[in-house]
Amino acid sequence: MTNGFAADVLICGAGAAGLTLAIDLARRGVSFRLIEKLDDPFRGSRGKGIQPRTQEVFEDLGILDRIVAAGGFFPKQRKYADDGSFTDADVVEAEPATPAEPYHLPLMVPQFLTERVMRERLTELGHGPEFGCELLGFTQDDYAVTARIATEAGEETVRVRWLVGTDGGRSFVRHALDIGFPGKTLGVRAIVADVMLSGLSRDVWHRFGEGDMQRQISACPLAGTDLFQLQGPIPLEGHVDLSVTGLTALLRERTGRDDPFVHSVSWASAFHMNARLADRYRVGRVFLVGDAAHTHPPTGGQGLNTSVQDAYNLGWKLDAVLHGAPDGLLDTYEAERRPVAQAMLGLATSLLDAMKRGQMRRGRDVHQLDIGYPESFLAVEAPERHGVLLAGDRAPDAHVRGAAGQPHRLFDLFRGPHWTLLTYGDASMATRPGLHAHAIGQRGDLADDAGQFRAAYGVAAGDRVLVRPDGYIGAIVGAGEDAVLDAYLLQVSMAGKVDG
Incomplete structure (x- = not known):
């Protein structure tokens, strides 16, 4: 405890954004607690693309080699025509690496493996997430945030300098602050599932029914695992069967083949795609980071990357203010990162529209290497x-x-x-x-x-x-x-x- 504070920072949510912030604060010697209401780590693959700029961030945090070892690169996409013929193409328009830009291709790393590597790094730095620990409420004044937390041992009250909500699209922190989250529902409901699957090879990303929102389905072999990630649009309403039987039937119906067979399901989700951006990223001593501040369709692989870079932007500024920088430095977090999220939402939405037509191509714009803050007063x-x-x-x-x-x-x-x-x-x-x-x-x-x-x-x-x-x-x-x-x-x- 420092000067009556349980910690300098309370981080609510132990996904990629919360872990990034925790690693950055840990290496700076800033005291924090990282809490997560789930009892166990997230075990799905949802955010599987690590863009070149995020690779540079991970290199700085000391985990890039481990991330690469845990996953791999994207295979070619194989698009099947109705007659069973197919064409293979690269997922991303490739550019050569240069001395100025050493990483030029996105990595494929299932989210649960990325977060595992991040937790291991945090352990090396002497910290770890507290699972089964839920934020119940908080108040703030000019000097501190007072938070109520439910733990296995019971309820406790802690006083911290700052609270950071990295608690996802349904963010409790954002709701408690009554921050608007305008945007739109994009009229697409989809499944994503991690499965053990036979009948399809693991050397390509299989895509069927491209351009047909009634029949699309894809099966992507997940690097670093024996799993495939299934993705596909589903009707906006009604029950969807995410069992072994249901997913096998869906896969066979949409591929027109009887050889694919789902043996087991390790994780599955049905979700509506949205594009939303929080009106504010900061209220006093409380901040929103990652999906708590922006939610988006998965097209283009921007979400996890944007969330990691949100946290990377905020960490050093919290440390600087602790060491005497003016509080106004923290206002640059929203000023710099909110326009980035706004642009990312536009990119992901346009890629979704292209996907609906079967014409999605990912180019340099998804790499995030051209993101900058030229309008910031820190420039x-x-x-x-x-x-x-x-x-x-x-x-x-x-x-x-x-x-x-x-x-x-x-x-x-x-x-x-x-x-x-x-x-x-x-x-x-x-x-x-x-x-x-x-x-x-x-x-x-x-x-x-x-x-x-x-x-x-x-x-x-x-x-x-x-x-x-x-x-x-x-x-x-x-x-x-x-x-x-x-x-x-x-x-x-x-x-x-x-x-x-």
Whole structure:
């Protein structure tokens, strides 16, 4: 307990968003509790696509290699015609990896495996979710949130600095705050089920009845498991049989084949597709993150990724305010992330419309590499730039060489909860707590032998690039603009002078 608080942060909901926030806070030494009303971890595959930008986030959190090992890449899609003929095509329009963008393909990892890896990482950091622990209610004042929690041992009351609702589309936290959740029901009801299945090969994603909302069905082999994920639209009303018998009958009816056979069902759900966005992401000391703030159709594989990146945006800001940054820094969470969700909802809805016509193609727009915050007050340029990289953009990767001769990636330098300051040229840098400084030049600690840093960042001699803890450009300042950089660092809680 710190200063009368049970913890700094109470996180309500232990899905991907809650786990991301917990991992980020844990590595920062911020105290928290992560509660989940379910008695056990979620065991479905629902969010199975890990987009390239989220892969970069997972690399920073120390889990990317494990995530890749747990899953795999998407197989080709096999679309069957009514006569049984078929064509194979890539799920995603592929682009080559580059030094600036090292991850170029989405991963397929069933959600339950992703969350398992995240829980293991959280355990390494000395924490874990509290299952069977439900938020019953809360109040807040200018200084704290007081929450009532039901646990196996009985009801308890805790006092925390902030409450974060990562509790899904039916969010108790959002309802308790009476935050509007406008949007629309999209007129599509569908099933998703994880099953043991014979009669279909595991080398492709089988799709039948494309463009026909009465007959569509797909069976995707789930990487890292022996399961298939079945997906398909169903009538808007009425009972749907999600048993072994019911799913086998549905699969045979829609494929026109008698060889598919469902042997067991490990998880299944029938749901109505919606596109909704919360009116607000923050009320005082309470925040909404992930599906609690936005819900969407599954087309395009954006939901889990957007939720993870919500949490990744908020974590460092909570830490900064704890260490003296002004409270207004927390307002940038909604200002930066709500427009992203709004754009994601539009993309997922347009992809749903394309799916109905049998014409869905996923391109670069689903990778989330082009997301940025150029309108944020945390994006500062002096002088104003007109080039390849602007403040608020994602910080690209690049290969550089250490002065001792060893190769490095910029992402290696960024990894961790700190800020990073890159100076292009030979200026010496004074660091401070929470800031790692590097000079890239002939007499710097890093050399840009291949010119990748200069090409990706568009810098001139004396320029300084400040990279936020979440991998976005906070500021780009030219030589002689130390005062601008000092003022910026002060507002994010790092006092002192920058020497150069």
